[in-house]
Amino acid sequence: MRAILPGPGTGAPVVLGEAPEPEPAADELVLAVEAYSVNRGETLQLAGVLPRPRPDWRPGKDVAGLVLRAAADGTGPAAGTRVVAHPPGYGWAERVAVPTRNAAELPDSVDSVTAAALPLAGITALRLLRAAGPVAGRRVLLTGASGGVGHYVTELAAASGAAVTAVCASRERGTRLPELGAVEVVTSVEDAEGPFDVALESVGGPSLSAALARTAPGGLLVWFGQAGGAPATLDFFEFFKGPAQARIAHFDYTASGPAYGDDLATLVRLVAGGRLHPEIGTVRDWSRTADVIADLRGRRIRGNAVLTVG
Ligand SMILES: NC(=O)c1ccc[n+]([C@@H]2O[C@H](COP(=O)([O-])OP(=O)(O)OC[C@H]3O[C@@H](n4cnc5c(N)ncnc54)[C@H](OP(=O)(O)O)[C@@H]3O)[C@@H](O)[C@H]2O)c1
The missing domain is CATH 3.40.50.720 (NAD(P)-binding Rossmann-like Domain)
Known part of the structure; x- marks a missing residue:
């Protein structure tokens, strides 16, 4: 599948390339990613300021899209459900595995671009x-x-x-x-x-x-x-x-726990109820991810930056 990979050497911070398909654990669903956002911590990991958890690490903690495959252990949403999620990484890709405890269902009124702006920052x-x-x-x-x-x-x-x-x-x-x-x-x-x-x-x-x-x-x-x-x-x-x-x-x-589903559900409820208004400074095709990272570093984006996966 296609995915955004850390850039080689000192050139572009990321490149669009090929990555292996996700291999979900029993408690993980597989998401078809429709949109993701970039956050500052990930830009720091790409720049080498913050450590990367694993050599094969890829960025991608803030994603929204459609559940392709439900978790094997029976937890979480069924295939075909739209969700917002906060996986530990790897989400700047066509598909990603997500622990079901880190996902929340989306109502029709909350589109994937808006939802992708929610996880880490919200x-x-x-x-x-x-x-x-x-x-x-x-x-x-x-x-x-x-x-x-x-x-x-x-x-x-x-x-x-x-x-x-x-x-x-x-x-x-x-x-x-x-x-x-x-x-x-x-x-x-x-x-x-x-x-x-x-x-x-x-x-x-x-x-x-x-x-x-x-x-x-x-x-x-x-x-x-x-x-x-x-x-x-x-x-x-x-x-x-x-x-x-x-x-x-x-x-x-x-520090207050690795399960993010409840907080994501709260954020979705507030957005759906017109009580929380994500400030999305830019929405671009994911082929422009490196430009967005440069703009974030340059303080040219207000609020969140969202990329759509074509
Ligand atoms: N502790 C945690 O668990 C946790 C979790 C998430 C985020 N964070 C941290 O919280 C902060 C906000 O996160 P965020 O996602 O909102 O980041 P962000 O969108 O990049 O916002 C950071 C803000 O910091 C300001 N800033 C001041 N000096 C800056 C500089 N030299 N370079 C870049 N920005 C500068 C910028 O505002 P102006 O340009 O208007 O000054 C910018 O809007 C970041 O430091 C992030 O690492 C911490």
Whole structure:
């Protein structure tokens, strides 16, 4: 079958080529992939910044399509069902095996392009907000807000009653955020006026330090990424001025369990009910995957990027 393969050497990050058919375990269905999205972690694995789990690794964690073959153990949806899924990889392909616990059925009202934008970014947003605790009536600072996770967090937190201050590189990158409920969009953390009860930080470098400085005494900073590439440096003495007794929580969306089907079903229900609006910055044919990766790295895509498998 055709699949997107990690590119050889230092050339294109990926190439369209041939890969073996999936060999499903008993608890895995086989999906005919109609659309997939690209997320930052996978671009980092392709670039060699994050490790690849296996030598034969291929990217592809966010997929939607049609079940070709149901799981042999009788769990999960039947053949012919449309689903959104979060396999451990290999999904940028015509077909992929997916553990049934990591799939959720799609109603007719949710198309595959929209659904493919949901898994990693949407599950992360749900789990981040659980890690943040109740946000109703609380001030939330969100960095990296123009990305896939950022748009979902903004809409979900605002719908829960949070006053979200969103940080992104430009007004244009933040266009959708007020429509999704952000009370304020600023173009640098320094422009955000604290204190914030909760800071959700994913840019790293000086952004983390600036976000912590704006966290309320006893508040919480959830540290979930380093999109800017640079590690953060913290000056202990800086933080007597404001965020005394604040907590920093490291966040990994996989830590609360490897089954993603329930969270995917929640996201699908919210989309179908008109309560969650994936921001899809680009939809292209999968032959353009390398261009999309370059655009994501160059911060030229707002929200999620979806590729359709022709
Ligand atoms: N901990 C976890 O379990 C977990 C799970 C999923 C994602 N993540 C992390 O969470 C972050 C957001 O994920 P995502 O999927 O939403 O990624 P994304 O779509 O690429 O968004 C990242 C955002 O970071 C901002 N950014 C600031 N400086 C940047 C730089 N130098 N290069 C690139 N982007 C920069 C960009 O916004 P502007 O251009 O507007 O500044 C961009 O929209 C990423 O760091 C990702 O690795 C963590």
